[in-house]
Amino acid sequence: MRAARRPHWRTAIVAAFAWLACAAAQAAALPLQACRLVGLDHDAQCGVLKRPLDPARPDGTQIDLHVVVIPALARQKLPDPIFFFAGGPGQSAVGLAGTIEHLTSRLAARRDLVLIDQRGTGHSAPLNCDVPTPDEALARALDRARAAAALDACRVALQKLPWGDLRFYTTTIAMADADAVRAALGADRIDLIGISYGTRAALEYLRAYPTHVRRVVIDGVAPPDMVLPDSDDIDADAALAALFRDCAAETACAKAHPSLAQTWQRLLLSLPKAIDFVGPVSGEARQVTMTRAALRGLVRPGLYQPTLGALLPYAIEQAAAGRYESLMALATGDADLSEGEHFSVICAEDAPRMSPADRADGDHEAQAMYCAACASWPRGDVPAAFYTIPRSAAPVLLLSGGLDPVTPPRHAERVAKALGPMARSVVVANNGHNVTAIACMRDAVFHFINAATDAEAQAVDMGCAAKMPRPLAFQPPLPSRARAADNDPNRFDDSAPHTPGVPPPGMKDAR
Template structure:
């Protein structure tokens, strides 16, 4: 799920377009991926950039197959749908595979780089993580970088003449089904996290008979207006943090408000990746952008009380910006920002004016305004009206939410579970892990719970699953900085 200006995302373009043509079976080649010791299979499939023009420009959709360990494998493979929007599924395969290891015994695990990500016609912007903090956080400079990125992407073979309009979720899910057909997989077991949950829901809507089971973790529904929900859900997570640590840090909320009131101010902070000290003007918006990312992971959020207090009392902000940098996750977690905006600008930005989300008292409308500015000039794909609707689930769906998630909290999972279970409530279960952040797949026993759900022989046996082993996990206690013992003076040696 990623900096505040990134985040999760949405779905999109054309149920009205012609159905995809049958694809030839792609050859699979032996390959290796960093972080996975055994040999894997890699392949690619050509797909039309514009589904309405099957003989027009083509893009290569790359995918990775982790072959089942057992010889008598099950035919229904597991498809992992990555987050973002903009995350490469293949790049995060080594991180995700341990959570699916039991399933990998008798089922192939498939990772497809969604169009616009990884090796599939990537829409990447230059990495700005090593730029001086002043450049990273300067709003005008950020807009200029995004404008330059868009202009560069529009010169690519698949970006020319409005090509960026065809990187929406609806079109991308047609690619996913073409890969399924080419691999000879009768049905997918879908596993989606963050934006991948929206992708899964859109695939389920377009191809209901091609899905056996679905797991969606950290749900971003199609009716969720991403930039507007940023403020609402981020504020709720921050307020929850203050309440959770009220006993150990009773003055934390007041110190936070005093810190906000002291802005703008000049601060000196070491650039988290280079260590070079930099002096810049810290504004309210920049502080909120620094605080939000650690909220995604309770282990990082546990250090926020100390970092906020040190900033408020001593004027030192290295801790806050260090936590923000720690959330980044490395090169393999980077988003293809061109794909990110192609999705969000098509599927969310047009709905901003009608969004019902109430802005957070602290976070306000900064995220909305940033996306609105970018999307004014970003090529915008068409989104079918049906995209925003959730038909009743045709097969079992396990919905999972973290109660402390600042991006896709419980309220979104509840709404999706209710809609999916409207006709057959027994087909849907919503598992809430109260003290988990963005994504619960890695929490406690959830890996085994996911295995039992997908491996169950019948739909009746798949649900409900007992998640008590995860729901009882407490929130991490607040981090307490180690205080150096005072030095003693004297003649004794």
């Protein structure tokens, strides 16, 4: 046999570069291992991807980006995984694993579901403030100075962390992280689902990495140019006005709460004043000074979901009579949110665009609160292109609740026009913030993403959105009128007339 020829030097160089590329690809891969998460019935795959805190300094401080992949159940899964972006800003996507899997269960049968704890949230370089007790959280909600002091102390503590440079937690940087996860998982194209602030994240990913996007679903649209603190009070007032209108149109609500809008105005005009109430969690009697801004803040959580909002007419009527416990209970909840990441995003992306006139409104404190917090909060750089919404080549489904107090349909409709003919805006008229949890909308999202072609995706029937009724207003239960048994020694004939204060005939005098 003839001796083998020596490889040409150019061939050797090409082979060397190929080997280096292969080695680099292997180094960039995201190693995953089996893990169990709260809310999941089966194993997931968990991994950590190293990312530079400052993208301009790849050799500088590194952070651990925590990623969870919920594997598709089908043996032959589809190649485009679903990336889910959580709300807030500040929510942990991994912490919502059970809820997200439930919402996407049909889709997740054939597609991997990818959850990323966005930098600053969950376990990814967390920027968490202290977790107040429910009563302390309520106290901060009623006292702006108390809340500001707690937030300032949190900022000082966060800046002492190894990853505490708060300039590097913007949406743009976070989406660069997300694309690094996509590449590490070996996915060419992905589907995006974003909820609330997650819609802003999804729009930024679509803008920055359009060729890697197959389909997009955004629910409760908060576009990058929205200026969240400015819109907050305007949209909440519109949702409250809709509540008053619908109460007046509902026979039972109008009878129980006549002139509810006027009752609300009288209540506002009576403030500020000292009020007494019983803490909804501690059960202890307390006294605070109730302001108009604090009252608006107590009402707002009930506007997010019409099922909770059904209690608002009763709670407002009770507050007007001096009983604030119902409103306090509505406003008491467990908001699992990274405040450090929340303010890092808002202070960089929204606060610089707030107008001075808005900040001066004493009744609507959202702007004033963010303005005060962001005055000392480090701000990251935001590229000008971040605020633009280019045409989309991928189909985009925009979902809104017609009663949403924070991201109403007007935002989605404007974004849909900017995205172009591949975008479709659908409104669930009688729902609040986020509509994907409604069964018929879950089916619609499934068919939209699962459609084989873009044309089929855009033609999915969304008619169920118009059929959702608003829940009827809460009515307190009436006193029981059940008759006592004949052998009950305390029985009396409740149909017979009797003198007030005098025990009816046949009823024992407990005195």
